Amino acid sequence: MQDTSRKAAEGFHSAPDVETRASALESAAETRRPFEERNRMALGDNVRRLRTTDGETIETLARATNLPVQMLKAVEDGRRDIPPKALLRLAQHFRVKPDDLLG
Structure with missing residues (x-):
């Protein structure tokens, strides 16, 4: 019991909870994902x-x-790059700048 108190006093923490670890894993995966x-x-x-x-x-x-519907589905799912002309059409349709669509 005294050992636990000493660790707490020295700034040791217990293992991170599941949510914290999941968040850290997601962050790490996001950093590795290609730009x-x-x-x-x-x-x-x-x-x-x-x-x-x-x-x-x-x-x-x-x-x-x-x-094409299939192209739009692939774009929405992040499985496909979009041709510049298609990006312009979408931007015009939604009345936003192409850069705003790209995030």
């Missing part, structure tokens, strides 16, 4: 957020922008 993949994820998250906020389905967005 391009993080950009794809930000773009996909932003497109999905804007689309759903506007009440659009992926199909209505595809029709409005004249972009």
